Amino acid sequence: MSGVTNRTLRALYKPFGFGLTVTEFVSSNALQYKNERTMDMIDQHGVERPVSTQLWGNDPEIMAQAARLVRECGADIVDINFGCPAPKVTKTEGGSACLRDAGRCEAIMRAVVAAVDCPVTMKMRLGWSETDLVYIDIAKRAQNVGIKAVTLHARTAKQFYRGEADWSHIAALKRAIDIPVIGNGDLGDARDAFAKMRASGVDGVMLGRATLGNPWLVGQLRALMEGREPDASPNAPERLRFAVLHYHAMVDEWGEARAVPQMRKHLGYYLKGFPGASALRERLMRTETAAETLRIVAETIVALETPPRELAVAS
Numbered sequence: 499m500s501g502v503t504n505r506t507l508r509a510l511y512k513p514f515g516f517g518l519t520v521t522e523f524v525s526s527n528a529l530q531y532k533n534e535r536t537m538d539m540i541d542q543h544g545v546e547r548p549v550s551t552q553l554w555g556n557d558p559e560i561m562a563q564a565a566r567l568v569r570e571c572g573a574d575i576v577d578i579n580f581g582c583p584a585p586k587v588t589k590t591e592g593g594s595a596c597l598r599d600a601g602r603c604e605a606i607m608r609a610v611v612a613a614v615d616c617p618v619t620m621k622m623r624l625g626w627s628e629t630d631l632v633y634i635d636i637a638k639r640a641q642n643v644g645i646k647a648v649t650l651h652a653r654t655a656k657q658f659y660r661g662e663a664d665w666s667h668i669a670a671l672k673r674a675i676d677i678p679v680i681g682n683g684d685l686g687d688a689r690d691a692f693a694k695m696r697a698s699g700v701d702g703v704m705l706g707r708a709t710l711g712n713p714w715l716v717g718q719l720r721a722l723m724e725g726r727e728p729d730a731s732p733n734a735p736e737r738l739r740f741a742v743l744h745y746h747a748m749v750d751e752w753g754e755a756r757a758v759p760q761m762r763k764h765l766g767y768y769l770k771g772f773p774g775a776s777a778l779r780e781r782l783m784r785t786e787t788a789a790e791t792l793r794i795v796a797e798t799i800v801a802l803e804t805p806p807r808e809l810a811v812a813s
């Protein structure tokens with residue numbers, strides 16, 4: 499996930515039970531210039547392997563060159579993004595805009611498959627709009643050119659994040675192709691995700707937003723998949739203690755100037771559903787240093803763990 503799944507997060511979250519983590523999507527054009535920020539996005543620690551590196555672009559040859567480069571840099575899997583609906587991506591005909599031209603999608607997939615010696619996968623949405631649902635056609639082309647698995651986020655590009663992901667399309671895709679299908683969209687709860695997995699017959703699921711600040715979700719889903727009772731969700735202090743670990747890891751790796759603004763959004767995720775979260779979130783949005791932020795988080799943990807004083811009852 500762009501702006502989120504950097505190598506620090508992938509390494510921290512992997513032990514919770516993820517089978518595969520995916521990098522932020524990387525522009526194939528930007529990779530030609532190999533600037534530091536772009537190269538950081540494809541870098542990895544190793545502990546999070548296998549790593550799937552996701553590329554976006556609309557030119558088959560440039561996508562193939564980018565695939566060779568990320569493979570040389572350690573990608574175990576190259577994933578092609580035909581799903582991003584963000585205007586900055588679709589205005590250059592990248593991401594989900596590719597779905598408007600099935601021939602181009604096929605050419606990109608064919609070129610990337612030919613360029614690397616590792617599995618190539620693809621992620622897409624249902625189509626550009628609801629009158630143009632192309633996912634089965636594109637998936638069949640993917641299968642024919644040697645793509646090893648397809649992830650479907652069951653919304654159209656025009657929907658962005660509105661409405662609900664329609665898992666009946668994911669089930670339809672599973673029936674239509676033989677390569678593994680990974681279902682994606684609106685999985686926020688382990689039991690619901692497990693039920694959707696079973697009902698659609700998918701080979702795997704991709705968890706997105708719901709894991710932010712809540713990597714425990716994947717362990718709960720994995721338990722259900724293995725026939726075990728899932729652990730209860732961690733309480734607020736436990737979540738915050740893990741957030742502190744995440745904070746330190748980010749500062750150590752990226753330096754305070756980059757980590758502090760990035761961690762603001764992560765702290766927001768860790769605070770989701772807390773009593774008094776919005777006031778605390780607002781306070782944390784204004785902090786400028788790691789020390790100040792961590793002091794507030796530490797005070798919050800202490801406050802959460804201190805039992806409320808017994809109320810004096812007037813008699």
Ligand SMILES: Cc1cc2nc3c(=O)[nH]c(=O)nc-3n(C[C@H](O)[C@H](O)[C@H](O)COP(=O)(O)O)c2cc1C
Pocket residue numbers: 499500501502521522523552579581582621651682683684685704705706707708
């Ligand atoms: C902040 C953010 C960044 C994202 N970046 C990517 C990305 O780089 N590549 C990608 O395939 N999907 C990306 N997505 C989409 C998610 O991977 C996922 O498909 C979508 O959020 C639906 O799944 P969910 O309901 O489990 O979140 C992003 C989503 C969000 C909210």
